[in-house]
Amino acid sequence: MTQIRKKFRSLVIRGGHNAAKHLAEHGFQQQHVKAMLGASGGPKWFVLSGLDKALLGETFKERTDPLHLLGSSAGCWRFTCYSTAAPVAAIHRFQEAYIADSYEKRPAAAEVTRHVKGILKEILGDNGPAEILNNPVFRLNLVVDQGHGPLAFQNTALQMMGLMAASVGNAVHQKLLGALFSRVLFQHPSGGFPFGSLNDLPTRSVKLAEDNVADAVLASGSIPMVLEGVKDIAGAGKGLYLDGGVTDYHFNLPLTVDDGLVLYPHFREQPVPGWFDKGLPWRKPDAENYRRTLIVAPSAEFVSKLPYGKIPDRKDFTKLDTESRQKYWRIAVQESERLGDEWLELVEKQLLSEVLQPLTF
Numbered sequence: 001m002t003q004i005r006k007k008f009r010s011l012v013i014r015g016g017h018n019a020a021k022h023l024a025e026h027g028f029q030q031q032h033v034k035a036m037l038g039a040s041g042g043p044k045w046f047v048l049s050g051l052d053k054a055l056l057g058e059t060f061k062e063r064t065d066p067l068h069l070l071g072s073s074a075g076c077w078r079f080t081c082y083s084t085a086a087p088v089a090a091i092h093r094f095q096e097a098y099i100a101d102s103y104e105k106r107p108a109a110a111e112v113t114r115h116v117k118g119i120l121k122e123i124l125g126d127n128g129p130a131e132i133l134n135n136p137v138f139r140l141n142l143v144v145d146q147g148h149g150p151l152a153f154q155n156t157a158l159q160m161m162g163l164m165a166a167s168v169g170n171a172v173h174q175k176l177l178g179a180l181f182s183r184v185l186f187q188h189p190s191g192g193f194p195f196g197s198l199n200d201l202p203t204r205s206v207k208l209a210e211d212n213v214a215d216a217v218l219a220s221g222s223i224p225m226v227l228e229g230v231k232d233i234a235g236a237g238k239g240l241y242l243d244g245g246v247t248d249y250h251f252n253l254p255l256t257v258d259d260g261l262v263l264y265p266h267f268r269e270q271p272v273p274g275w276f277d278k279g280l281p282w283r284k285p286d287a288e289n290y291r292r293t294l295i296v297a298p299s300a301e302f303v304s305k306l307p308y309g310k311i312p313d314r315k316d317f318t319k320l321d322t323e324s325r326q327k328y329w330r331i332a333v334q335e336s337e338r339l340g341d342e343w344l345e346l347v348e349k350q351l352l353s354e355v356l357q358p359l360t361f
Contacts, residue, residue, distance in 0.1 A: 014269055016292055019294050023352050028261075028353075046329055047298050047312070054340030073243050077120075116218065120217060129213040133209070147159075175201065181246055185206070186220075189208060189209065195254075200252075212234040212235050219243075252271075255289065255292070269360065284361040290359055306335060311332065
């Protein structure tokens, strides 16, 4: 087993106890995957580009059963690509438009929002919403947060005040976020995502429809104070809608998958439940919520060999000049192909159970 793990150095595969048992008894078959999760993280997703293409182009190429997707922020945007009629092409358009995006100076939220709307238009084209709603396999679900109190206004000073209050409240207990944020689950009209009882925060569900898909996807990535929130989304009611990663950065939701697997391509081995938990090392997901989950992440060795020894992030916009950033991000995308190749070999040779490691939380 040690020799096998040494051979497969680019990926780390971690799984909950039921996922480990499933792989040991049944191996991996694509039809065993019942749901997928997609994490927030901005351009961190570039390191998953090759894995996404391998999943779409090979692993799920012949799939006919529904596969339920749940994403927030960047994860939502990746899964929006998955749900179009030509998903690999959509992933490529997404990465190219995101890499090409540039600013001469630190931009205001209105300017960033204009740019991001342009990227979304590149992904969706003319028929994207209809393709997403009618996709027989990939069923898009996404998280958006509605702001309350000072976060219900598109005002920088008020939002800063609200975020500071949210950070303090969250450090005491996550449920205190409910005073400032409500979770809104935009669900595929066919339903079926295996949610358990969500009582950690005020939560409501809204069906995706042609008149709200684009706004919901945009809102799911609308980082407070970086982008403008989206107002009054059709079907969701009046209000200001913001980045779903605030409450569900990497997820800690009870999923009612009773057999099979939840697949989670992630840019890190250790999920962080909410955005405000990033500075709280003791705040970890509930392992029971991940009991059937397979986390597929780049290894520390893989990341160390990328330029700057890290995966891309939003700070690259300010720390690097445009040419250096774009070169770096393209290298990360190119290197991510190794993750996809390694995944496909592990699946083809039925070695996932051999390299699987337990969750670290």
